[in-house]
Amino acid sequence: MAVISISRQFGAGGKTLGEAVALDLGYRFVHEGMLDKLACEMAESRPLAAGAEFYAQAHLTNVLSSLGPADYLDYYIKQDDRLLSQEQHLGALNQVIKELAEMDNIVLLGRGSQFILKGHPGALRILLVADQESRVDFLIRRYSVTPSKAQALLKRADKKRSRFLKLFFPTEPNETSLYHMVLNTTWLSLDMAKGLILDLVKRISSQGEAG
Secondary structure: OOEEEEEEOOOOOHHHHHHHHHHHHOOEEEOHHHHHHHHHHHHHHOOOOOOOOOOOHHHHHHHHHHOOOOOOOHHHHOOOOOOOOHHHHHHHHHHHHHHHHHHOOEEEEOOOHHHHOOOOOOEEEEEEEOOHHHHHHHHHHHHOOOHHHHHHHHHHHHHHHHHHHHHHOOOOOOOHHHOOEEEEOOOOOHHHHHHHHHHHHHHHHHHOOOO
């Protein structure tokens, strides 16, 4: 029983690895595009207020199940800055991510979950990094894009991640002390990285809490 938060540099294999880890553990995988949709749906369905109760778990599960497997690259190709106000979006993301974490058995990708779940018992925070050449090569192989498109996607994704985290979490996201484990996929295959994460989940679960 665990909650796994994966933060990564785009192209380091976070979505591919997160899906593989979730599949092996029998967990649900939720990437940042889904988290944004959940946050928007929640904020639009009822106003946020101080001390408001979290989304009802049954409703949250229903909404999550209704989200289709949209083209993941669309999330980076289509720059959508009109989701909600900054205050609304941060409040909604906090509530959605915390509520998902209460459900356990989940892998969350991005959206500041490493900050939101910093003090959450049982939450494992993982950071994936890789050099630019490896990230470009991964995008070419994984999504069958041209080198020029891969480089453009990488540039846009890095800018998008940096802007989001600076707006909502004015802390260095690659600060290693935030994480239980930092994996460099330039040097580690995704299978090796998956094995290390699964071993960490097993070890920490046997001890009770991640802290």
